[in-house]
Amino acid sequence: MKVLFIGDIVGSVGRGAVKKVLPALKSKYNPHIIIANGENAAAGRGITAAIAKELFDAGVHGITMGNHTWDNRDLFEWIDDEPRIVRPANFPPGAPGSGAAVIKANGKKLGIINLQGRTFLPPIDCPFRAADELIDEMRNETNQILVDFHAEATSEKIAMGWYLDGRASLVVGTHTHVQTNDDRILPEGTAYLTDVGMVGPRDGVLGMERTAVLRRFLTQLPTRFVVDEGDWHFHALLLETDESTGKAVSIQKIRLTEEELMFF
Structure with missing residues (x-):
């Protein structure tokens, strides 16, 4: 099975890039299932129902989230009714939504799990447990699990990769x-990458306008x-x-700029 995982989509620039790039990637790689991180999709903070629909209409099958999950409060009103979006599973009990889902597309099934780290982030429940x-x-x-x-x-991500080696098909940060340069398949068959990167403005600071960041x-x-x-x-992978074992056969980083797309 082929899975395309797209890095953190940042704002309208990132969403526009997804719509422009996905047709070329689908033509070249023919992925069965496409997953994207959408926690920065709404102006860099969270996601809305309209933006989720925009990404699904563009060809994304499932969306993962992160520490900005709750930044758009309307999410509380609809996340329980949208099984294709998963938020970090280790938020404390009582959080709406789910931390895991099985995505079905093109005759294939992929389990997706979203976890959030605790080092330099809010001390929520243990992601390893x-x-x-x-x-x-x-x-x-x-047995196909992302x-x-x-x-x-970085240390917490690498630790999770080793912890889940042989139990997940892919652990991606x-x-x-x-985007990091440490893509590999671990000894027990789990593909690993510390960070897949982002989709969005190239000349900012992590997608944000750089003048304000420098001022800070x-x-x-x-x-x-x-x-x-x-x-x-x-950025994607x-x-x-x-499919018989759930183990990774290959992992390939994808990195494109707007200029490079015309030659892709």
């Missing part, structure tokens, strides 16, 4: 918006960040799995 519980449940339905670990610390660093005063405009870059 949440992973144990969810993977055991999910393997009753499918884990989006939305975390700040999101949140830091910079220089003055340490409160500063309002807004999503940058201009040219985009697109392509996973291929052995």
